[in-house]
Amino acid sequence: MEKMNGVIFFCLCLWSLSGVFGSQFVSVMEGDSVVLSFSLTEKQIKDGIYWKFGPNKTPIAEMINYRTTIYDDRPDGAFKNRLLINHETGTLTITNIRTTHTGLYIITNRSQNEPLNIFNITVTRLPVPVITRDPTQCSSSSSSSSNCSLLCSVLNVRDVSLSWYKGNSLLSSTSWSDLNTNNISLPLEVEYQDTNKYSCVVNNTNTKQIQHLNITHLCQTCSVKEVVYCCRSFTEVVIQLVVSVLVGVAAVGFVVYDIRSRRDEEKKMRSDKPH
Ligand SMILES: *[C@@H]1O[C@H](CO)[C@@H](O)[C@H](O)[C@H]1NC(C)=O
Numbered sequence: 001m002e003k004m005n006g007v008i009f010f011c012l013c014l015w016s017l018s019g020v021f022g023s024q025f026v027s028v029m030e031g032d033s034v035v036l037s038f039s040l041t042e043k044q045i046k047d048g049i050y051w052k053f054g055p056n057k058t059p060i061a062e063m064i065n066y067r068t069t070i071y072d073d074r075p076d077g078a079f080k081n082r083l084l085i086n087h088e089t090g091t092l093t094i095t096n097i098r099t100t101h102t103g104l105y106i107i108t109n110r111s112q113n114e115p116l117n118i119f120n121i122t123v124t125r126l127p128v129p130v131i132t133r134d135p136t137q138c139s140s141s142s143s144s145s146s147n148c149s150l151l152c153s154v155l156n157v158r159d160v161s162l163s164w165y166k167g168n169s170l171l172s173s174t175s176w177s178d179l180n181t182n183n184i185s186l187p188l189e190v191e192y193q194d195t196n197k198y199s200c201v202v203n204n205t206n207t208k209q210i211q212h213l214n215i216t217h218l219c220q221t222c223s224v225k226e227v228v229y230c231c232r233s234f235t236e237v238v239i240q241l242v243v244s245v246l247v248g249v250a251a252v253g254f255v256v257y258d259i260r261s262r263r264d265e266e267k268k269m270r271s272d273k274p275h
């Protein structure tokens, strides 16, 4: 136990000496550009640095004495045309990042291979937008209109545009920068009978996600309920009323008839009884 404490302490010592107090966690969306900031000292510039990526710590960029080299010719082509390195600061920029670029990025000094900083980058897909029917519409009194109000939304996103398309033409659009929330939504009003193809698209500069609108599925659920509600309350109530009146009349008639016939029978029996 004491030995282990010693080892941990030793590691922490090395860590703090090397200036690495823990990795910087960065979460980005696919298609974004990511800037791994660094500010090299004169000594580090002379000695040179490496940027390394992944579990095998593969070098992806190198810099020595203001001369930079990009290793984007990996066999898998993973970083092809995506890397930029600032020859004064050492800052690395990854453009149009993909989910396969998730992992650890380490900047090390060249001669001693000591980590100067570690970036833990997670790349996630843009979420597919969700189309819902305006929930107030089904219950509101204006629901008698032949229109269906829809809302397309996407949650927890940054630097994106959200748009409605009718076929290939843009109907409306909103951008994340217009708002101060990470949740974006955009309304659309369509007629129930509309047979055009509508879609809601979320995009950043390099990627997009599409949700196609199914008017039948989204709009008619509520309108069918309305029709059912309307017709039951109108016709069925009348029928029910008529039926219950008829049943009531019949019941009263039967009771009256029953009482009368019983009385008659009693009378008959009494008069029949010999005194
Ligand atoms: C390499 O980095 C380590 C940790 O920051 C530092 O102690 C060492 O002096 C550096 N080596 C050179 C040659 O700059």
Ligand SMILES: *[C@@H]1O[C@H](CO)[C@@H](O)[C@H](O)[C@H]1NC(C)=O
Binding pocket: 023, 025, 104, 120, 121, 122
């Ligand atoms: C990077 O961060 C993710 C999310 O916090 C974490 O699950 C993962 O273990 C980290 N990776 C490393 C090597 O630290």
Ligand SMILES: *[C@@H]1O[C@H](CO)[C@@H](O)[C@H](O)[C@H]1NC(C)=O
Binding pocket: 155, 156, 181, 182, 183
């Ligand atoms: C975004 O939506 C989620 C889920 O509805 C919610 O938890 C979160 O608070 C919302 N964030 C903002 C900034 O409105």
Ligand SMILES: *[C@@H]1O[C@H](CO)[C@@H](O)[C@H](O)[C@H]1NC(C)=O
Binding pocket: 145, 147, 189, 190, 191
């Ligand atoms: C119904 O939607 C159409 C567009 O689809 C719009 O032109 C019209 O004004 C809307 N009508 C009502 C009553 O909101």
Ligand SMILES: *[C@@H]1O[C@H](CO)[C@@H](O)[C@H](O)[C@H]1NC(C)=O
Binding pocket: 159, 160, 161, 175, 203, 204, 205, 206
């Ligand atoms: C989304 O795509 C449109 C058209 O391709 C583009 O003009 C817009 O800048 C993109 N949005 C973002 C946030 O990059």
Ligand SMILES: *[C@@H]1O[C@H](CO)[C@@H](O)[C@H](O)[C@H]1NC(C)=O
Binding pocket: 214, 215, 216, 217
């Ligand atoms: C639209 O929704 C309806 C009802 O849920 C379904 O029967 C139909 O297959 C859907 N159409 C498409 C193109 O997904």
